[in-house]
Amino acid sequence: MNSKRRKLLQALGGTGIIAAAQPWTSAPAFAQNAPLRIGILAPRAGIAGTIGECGLKGTQFAVDHINSTGGIAGRKVELVIEEETNPKDTIERLRKLVLQDKVDCVQGIVSSGVSLAMGPVAEDMKALVVSWDGTTQDGVKETMPNKRYFFSSTDNECEAVMASLLAIKHWKGQFKTVAGINPDYSYGRNNFAAFQALLRKYGIEHTVVADQWPKVGTTDLNSHVAALKAAKPDLVFSSLLFADLPIFMRTAHGAGLMDGGTKFVFPAAGFQHTALKKSFTPPGMIFGHNTLYFDYAKGSELQKQFVQWYHEKTNDYPNWEADRAFFAMAVYKAGVEAAHKAKGGWPGKEDVIGAMEGVRVQSLGGPGMMRKDHIAEQTFYQGITTHDNKYDFPTLGTVDVMYADQLQKGTGQDFWKWIETANIKL
Amino acid sequence: MTAFLDVVIGGVFHAAVLFLVAAGLQLVFGVQKIVNLACGSFYALGAYFGISAVSWCLARGMPPAYFLPVLIVAGILVGLIGPFIEALLLTVYQRDEAFQLLLTFALVLMFQDVLRFFWGADPQQLGDLVMTYGRVKVGALQVPTYNLLVIAASVVIAAGLGAFLQKTRFGRILRATAENREMSLALGVNVRWVYASVFTLGTMLGTVGGALVVPTAAASLDMPVELVVEAFAVVVIGGLGSMRGALAGALVVGLLRAAAISWYSELEMLAIYLVVIGVLVLRPGGLFGRPLE
């Protein structure tokens, strides 16, 4: 029962049980042959356990790939996996990874609460951290004004921005009343606020007739749906994810919320896309798949390989968290290798950080880049759904692709100010 | 009007499920004086097991329409872990309540991982099975037939429980044991057996509740800890140990939640806690409980 981690490690590193800690600073000559140790902080239990599961698959795929093709600058990769829980305990695990296991890099983290707490701690410990997710805008700017060691994922609001843009592009003039049902945490709050801010920016007259904030993990949404139905909105914007989304879909369908021509925008639908069965999910909705759309016809060979590998392992199709995890690993690999090449020898941590700034990589979902201000830029996929496919769940009929430079704030900007002033082409 | 009915039906549906879990809590507390924090874990177990059972049957060619009885049977079957857990509780019957509470808290911790070990971290669902029974449409009002069936099942179980406790010999023994354990012992009642059966029955109410609700919802790992709080609100409002209290409390919580969501959604859970505290201030024993101390 307790051997899962070990098994995974063996599968990944091929080195079996971790050797005693080898700090890279003390013995550079020896270190050249020792595997690189990468700490992973991923949720395993509770609501977010499902994110961690998918992300870990991305990491595993990346590490298999790396280790079978010569490692990172010649060194194989070995993982130390720890659980992300609440901020208090996760910081303890981070300290363990950094101080005790002496890992070279920490990747993971999906919760904004944890990443907000972790940023300053990582900076203080000079720990190189590349986060998968968990970068909701609130609090980010005061917590980490000048990041040196912490690398963030793309802003969590990107998908809301893109979904809002698509809604405006496709349905402008077709809706006057809007309603929101979004998860009750910073992610949901900001998504709905971003949607409204963009409607204002493009001068779309609208009234919010209902806004619902079910707690994440609410399994009975009948009353929420009843409230939405009573408000008779022309458009419903919902960044629900996890199991909440299929539950909402099924409940809304059962109550007839989808019978009256109401439009639906689900920026985070790609997280539970395979659970949204056709029978209760009509076509013609806006679905966001974030940075990985598994069925993208023009997707890279790498993506197709991964999707197949994932499907064989789980009998399911992956969501974007796998891509985020892969991206984090790819950025670190690219940084190390660039620094290694530049230095002509094994690079120090500061060299790696320098090389990671501005590095471009090919992730599972598509091209991406790590900005100089330590915020990731990736490719986003959204579109309007269709039932015309071989699956029992809807996929995208038309796929819109946007690069994050269109979807997130520039260096040093405030997200909300950026929305007002940004020059985005619809 | 339609909107109002929607809210009421939504609230009653929520109440129906809460009632089953709360009734389990009440039964166990009433007879054994143990507050079971793990009631939410049983609920989740019922939900997960229900999904597995239905999927297993469907894969073997069962017509989808039979899924409701399968769920009920699955709930009852998995409720059979009751006696084993009761055997564990047996060690602390004579101890301070703190230990009983802690023991069930330990079960909460263990079940989180047991569920994850068997079913993984991804939420489990039954797809669109719930729509097998279609919808009931009256004017603009639309309700999935299954939701009404769950309400009906809960009412039947409530009535059955009531009749069982009032009319049958075993029910009378239960009530007598609840009143006075020593007296029952003196009258030759096999208290060991009574406790084991009551705890199993309480467990089954939870597991059947979880199995019944899962087609409309999903089984997820945080189900147990979230539900406990609501179930506690129900029993405190209704009065600890009272079956009538479980019914009234479930309706109060279900309808209150539905109303709060419709009119001022920020108040959802807050409103429930405020009512709990209000009840405790004004009627310390709850609506149907006895005054304490």
Added chain:
Amino acid sequence: MRIAAALVALAAVAVLPNVLSPYHVTLVLPALAYSIALLGFNLLFGYTGLLSFGHALFVAIGGYGAAVLSSKLGLRSFEAILALSAGASVAVAIPIGLLAVRYVKIFFGILTLAFGMLFHSFLFKFYDLTGGDTGIRVLRPSLLGRAYEDLDKTTWLVGPFYYYCVALLAILAFVMWRLVHSPFGLHLVATRENRRKAEYLGVRVRFFRLIAFSISAFYGAIGGAILAVNTGQADPELAYWTHSGELVFMTVLGGFGNFFGPVVGAFSFIFLKDQLVGLTQYWRFWLGAILILLVVLFPRGLSGLTERMWARLHRSTPS
């Protein structure tokens, strides 16, 4: 004898930073924080006989107190933060206590649980005020007027802050020691042992319970403030009922019948959890299993176990 043992333990804790790796020293910090919170909790549980299943409420108030004061109001003095957070905690405890001390046993447990969850709901729902799920950041405070700006956070935590917390634990443990041996403490135990008899002996039972509840809230908030500084963040999980459950777990692990039981419990729990989490992803299961063993076989916890072994040792060696 006990005091000598306590002094030895204190000295041992004081030299830990020289012996342990920095990581393990940072692990001792939450243990110190929980020790303080649990000393207060055990005044209520062990001495007064009231089991609160919502005590995380006060730990959370301490945490959020530190967060709001340091990052929203710009207050940096840790002494002031502790005083104000603990004061706020007592201010919250009094009205809750007035209601809750009318009950005992399971009803007291459920009522306190309800209040804890009420606060959790508040933290979660009132997003603009409390930061919702992400909570509020806690900035590094100054200790006795010194900011130690030259130290990075880990060095600060395992250095000045560590000794500060050790001193705080020593002072608060001493105060608690005096409390439980005072007439006040005697009355608390009397109310636990036989409420009716105590009343006929002129003990104002509810009043004394209320004071015990308030004192435990005070200690809880101090522990919470230390925890939050250590984490650098106060988040709603601090108030969640399972965190309250952990507090009870720790107390029983250490043994609530012994004055130092909670301290033993806090240290062993943190150590145990760290080991289990490192060993298996199914650490919750094993933690629960250990709790069951404890409840069934060693209800007096580790301190009770040592006492028993000590007694057996003495009996078997002829003097």
Added chain:
Amino acid sequence: MSALVEAIGVGKRYGDFAALDGVSLAIEAGELVSIVGPNGAGKTTLVNLLTGLVPPTSGQVRFKGEDIAGIGPVMLAKRGMARAFQLVHIFPELTVAQTLAVAVVSQSSKALRFFTAVADDAAVNSRVREVAAIFGLEGKLGTPSRLLSQGEKKLLDIASAFALSPEVILLDEPTSGVSSADKHGLMKNVVDAARRAGVRSIILVEHDMDLVAEYSTRIVAIQAGRILADRAPAEFFSDPGIVAAIVGKRPPRMPPGAS
């Protein structure tokens, strides 16, 4: 000179049922008044009223001239009346000395001292030893109460009531559970102790008519919620009608909640 404890036309109804009806009673300093009567006659109700535990539905209950209706046990102790119960009430985990100290301290101004060790308080300790000596418990001061014999527990229960230094003490069947051989010794002990401790009057509820006859200065007989007789022992026992009513057969009425 007003009476120490006084009931003026008190009645207590539970719904339709009158547990007590128009009872008047005055207890002076120096008296030992026994309250007797068959089960369900209203003795317990009367005692509860006299000790301010429950308020009467009509009439007045006074202690030292002040109304004490429903003041509750804590205030009762403060005003100077103590009560010991039929069933033993002790603090199992506390030692004899600690048990007595609870009472001693609660009546001093020291109850809310948080930082002084109660074990080191010389004044408290000497009073504790004094009370313990009266009841022959001085050898058991360090013994946890739960380890005492049944008789010792009973003594401790009564002793702790004495430790309050009350003016009036109410003893509810103090000899119940004590072997008949020890009953007289215990009773004598208690009455002597009361005199030495400065207790001004004793109210006794007792079934054993030998004890009642021997120690009472006055006997109040209750039947069906009313006073049947209020006489000196000699007169009381010389009236066969009363004796038959009290000692004889149980009355047919068996009201709920009155006993």
